Amino acid sequence: MSALTEVGLDLGGFARPRVPVMGEQAAPGLLIVPAVNAEYRYSGGWWLVHAESGRVLTAVPTCVHCARTGAGLLAGHDWTRPVLVLTADPAVQATVTGARFVALVRGCASAYTCEIPEGC
């Protein structure tokens, strides 16, 4: 059985069609997917994505190590819930905007510049 699941990335609301990519399930409802740029090409990094909505949870692409570490920080929440329920949950917002998660994503910044020893 494959750990990969197809997801339609929501990269810009109603102005763009969803972009289908294969994602690795990090937790139920939470996927690690290859980042896609404005030209619908892989950018070289990885995003964390809410599977049901296709919304990207990481502000910038990271290396796959940091994506998996970030998924571990987020895994305590039920990501199978609808996006409007998740965005209204203060505990989810506290984790996604929390210092540990933000420092991890910013510390990696991209698959090309990760300074985390275990990364890239």
Ligand SMILES: [Zn+2]
């Ligand atoms: Zn990294």
